[in-house]
Amino acid sequence: MASKIIVTGAVDGAFPAILEKIAKLHSKNSFSLAIILGDFFASPDIASEEDAANISALINGKIDVPLPTYFILGRHPLPASVIEKLENSDDELCPNLYFLGKRSTTKTSEGIRIVNLGGSLDPTITAGLSKEKYLPFHTEDDAKSLRGANSADILITTHWPSDIRKGSKIVLPDTIETPKGEQCAADLCAALRPRYHFSTSSDAFYEREPFFHLPTEKDPETRPITRFISLASTNNSSKQKSLYAFSIDPTASAPITLPVGTTASPFTTSQKRQRLPPQNDSYSRFSNTHQNGDHHRPYKRRRNDHHHRPPIPGPQDCFLCLSNPTIKTHLIASIANDTYLTIAKGPLTTPTTFPSLPFPTHLLIIPLEHTPTLAAISAPEDRAHTYKEMQRYRRALHNFLIARCGDKMGAVAWEISRTGGVHTHWQFMPVPADLAKKGLVEAAFKVEAENEKYPTSFRAKDVGDGVVEKGADFFRVWIWVPKAEEVVDGRSPHAEDAAAEEDEEGQEKGEQKCLVLPINADFRFDLQFGRRVMAKLLGLEGRMSWRDCGQSDEEEGKEAEAFKEAFKRFDWALEE
DSSP states (O other), rough: OOOEEEEOOOOOOOOHHHHHHHHHHHHHHHSEEEOOSSSSOOTTOOOHHHHHHHHHHHHHSOOOSOEEEEOOOSSOOOHHHHHHHHHTTTEEEEEEEEEEEEEEEEEEEEEOOOEESSSSEOOOOOOOOOOOOOOOEEEEHHHHHHGGGGGOSSEEEEEOOOTTTTOOOOOOOOOOOOOBBBBHHHHHHHHOSSSSEEEEESSSSSOOOOOOOOOOSSTTTTEEEEEEEEEEOOOOOOOOOEEEEEETTOOOOOOOOOOTTEOOSSSSOOOOOOEEEEEEOGGGTOOOOOSOOOOSOBOOOOOOOGGSSOOOOOOTTTTTTTTTTTGGGGEEEOSSSSSEEEOSSOSSSSSTTTTTTSSOEEOOOOSSSSSSSSSGGGHHHHHHHHHHHHHHHHHHHHHHHHHHHTTSSSEEEEEEEEETTTSSSEEEEEEEHHHHTTTHHHHHHHHHHHHHSSSOOOOEOOTTTTTGGOOOOEEEEEEOOOOGGGGBBBBOOGGHHHHHHHHHHHHSSEEEEEEEEEEEEEBBOOTTHHHHHHHHHHTOGGGGGGGGGGOOOHHHOOOHHHHHHGGGGOOOGGGO
């Protein structure tokens, strides 16, 4: 069913009049929701006593907001009183008025997915996601992280996307210059392919011709269409259009025939295939290989070995950091606030390994912060939230396995935590539940460690985020199986609700055991240890090294899309 939506340009503090105007229009049109672009409040630098009084009246419910209304982070900081209220009200400033934040994915009660990138690009931050929710600046990684939404009905960006006027015949008035665009906004639009992309400029209205995106292998007959619309500020002196109303049905398919005047996308979507970089294997994006390729004989570190090692890469060169321009974004399955989920490059399992899982299920759960260990994340709150999100992804994958495989499949996840590492992560892989229940998975890890003559041995314990180990290095493995009582007739009795039941503090389904192997500083630990154990256990010795499992970007993308589609209803990050 189509929903009517009204959108306005920046109101710059004149919200009492604008909300009154929206109320009058709403009484005649019955809009489902309203969106206010740009700055909702006057800049704190020029705000008057009247502005402060209006804000107080709004917060205290003395100004009526007639329908669900969303506002974004514009170019100016939010007033202190607004921030204080938002921090204590789950981003609801007053009844019916909601703050979309700096970067967010929101699904309305009508099923409309809104993706928002607020603020301006901060050129001084070259890597990482911005931490300050209310400052009007975003990073390249903020924009990249939103690609995890996979799609959008409505995309909102404070700034225009770069090259949006490319291929357009619609001209702006001579007195108005084209607003400076942001490449990250263009890349986000190209990735999400929204039905509508809204932005704002102070004194110009611009509605570009609709443009189509190239079809994908998954849907070769469809060319999604985007309409880009930029609204002028509501108080603009040239009386440019500042209100826009439209209808949208989130369940409707893309049109078979293109509307008259539709152009090709102004954004460059083709990317040349890149060869794997000649990185030292220990710095591989997936940490699956030795530095010297020797999988059989660990050796003691030479005293001056550090003189022969290349410098540890920073975020711009790390193949686990979203700030790296060469990261394989087509493998990314989901992005949350502080972590993301991706399919491993050269995965051990394939679409034929497990009949009930016709796609690669060798996955990585990765913190967005460039850190060698979880314990090395300095801010306790950030460390705790990162660990919770990683565990939440693991629980979601367990729910996913229960729903698809019943009691037939368990799972193994492992981690190498080294203070001299590059970017910590967990590797996750399904395993036949019988192997785990019979103790064969646990035995495989212990026997391999003994065969390699590791000077330490596994012990049953969990170390949480690793802080309790006080800087000591370790290898950790979780072995999980579903409980019989949670499965009926080979499937979870609540499979359809598995995703909905999951929350940040969700309870673990099934049973698990955690084993920890201390790593001595003077002993060379095999970075492929976990993969090698699983390869032998599953009879996949021919895929022991990820370099022997190469695929084209096209093949990887097709398999990644199959997994993302299957995992979608378990992906809690889509609703965050």
